[in-house]
Amino acid sequence: MTDPLPDEDSPSTSPSRMERLTAVRPRLLSFARLHLRDSAQAEDAVQEALMAAIEKDASFAGRSGYETWVFGILKYKILDMMRAQKRQGVWQPLEEEGDDDSIERQFQSSGRWQQHARPASWGEPHTVFENERFWQVFDACMIALPDNVARVFSLRELMGLSTAEICQEIGIKENNCWVILHRARLRLRSCLESGWLKGETL
Amino acid sequence: MMMCKGATQLMSLKQDRALTLQERMSLRLHLMMCDPCRQCDKQFALLHEAGERMQHDILGDDAAKD
Numbered sequence: 001m002t003d004p005l006p007d008e009d010s011p012s013t014s015p016s017r018m019e020r021l022t023a024v025r026p027r028l029l030s031f032a033r034l035h036l037r038d039s040a041q042a043e044d045a046v047q048e049a050l051m052a053a054i055e056k057d058a059s060f061a062g063r064s065g066y067e068t069w070v071f072g073i074l075k076y077k078i079l080d081m082m083r084a085q086k087r088q089g090v091w092q093p094l095e096e097e098g099d100d101d102s103i104e105r106q107f108q109s110s111g112r113w114q115q116h117a118r119p120a121s122w123g124e125p126h127t128v129f130e131n132e133r134f135w136q137v138f139d140a141c142m143i144a145l146p147d148n149v150a151r152v153f154s155l156r157e158l159m160g161l162s163t164a165e166i167c168q169e170i171g172i173k174e175n176n177c178w179v180i181l182h183r184a185r186l187r188l189r190s191c192l193e194s195g196w197l198k199g200e201t202l
Numbered sequence: 203m204m205m206c207k208g209a210t211q212l213m214s215l216k217q218d219r220a221l222t223l224q225e226r227m228s229l230r231l232h233l234m235m236c237d238p239c240r241q242c243d244k245q246f247a248l249l250h251e252a253g254e255r256m257q258h259d260i261l262g263d264d265a266a267k268d
Contacts, residue, residue: 024261027260031257031260067260068261071257071261107206110205111205111206113206113239118238119238119239119241119242120241121241121244122241122244122248125248129251129252138252156218156253157249157250157252157253158256160257162218177218178215178218181214181218182214182215185210185245185246186210186214189242189245189246189249192245
């Protein structure tokens with residue numbers, strides 16, 4: 001089976017594809033926002049990705065789904081813009097090795113959990129993921145992370161890069177990357193547990 | 203003897219690279235005795251899955267069609 005070739009007489013994006021782009025846009029935007037941590041830049045990244053998708057419509061080979069292809073373009077744009085942010089010195093220095101209070105607060109000096117911070121059961125993942133409130137709180141907790149911590153976490157868990165790739169991308173040592181990810185996860189779990197499970201206001 | 207804080211380091215690391223045999227053994231030993239850490243271990247795994255899930259949801263029906 002070969003993929004149908006694009007019709008050379010009509011290089012423009014078909015109406016149905018335009019509709020699909022419109023439909024996927026809000027979701028692309030929230031994804032971009034989590035990485036770039038700036039609404040205007042997220043808008044730009046999505047806009048550029050959609051433009052590129054329209055311009056390169058004929059080069060969509062149909063090997064993956066259409067949305068998957070557009071999403072791939074967006075990921076590339078996001079990485080590009082993150083590199084630019086870094087170059088322009090928008091980022092705080094990444095090599096911060098000091099103690100992180102929000103994490104120290106979860107443990108006693110002996111290294112055991114503090115009573116108030118002891119992790120509770122969240123239930124089965126598939127039930128958790130069906131819960132809309134979980135995603136709202138997840139989003140809020142991501143926004144509440146310090147910028148650098150959030151960037152590393154989203155590159156790892158949302159973009160799916162390996163820690164080796166992240167090091168190369170943002171110029172930190174892998175060890176540092178693991179420290180940052182450990183902090184991100186402890187902060188997120190604590191934030192989710194109080195905001196979602198215990199229903200406290202964030 | 204590894205304490206909870208150290209155990210969470212290994213739980214986190216486990217999401218990013220394969221643990222060494224020694225790391226695996228000491229984590230397993232700790233988890234056997236510590237319920238809060240067992241919960242934390244599941245939560246870290248769930249956070250990892252949440253990321254994959256989010257990407258999947260962005261693609262919507264597209265992912266289902268592939």
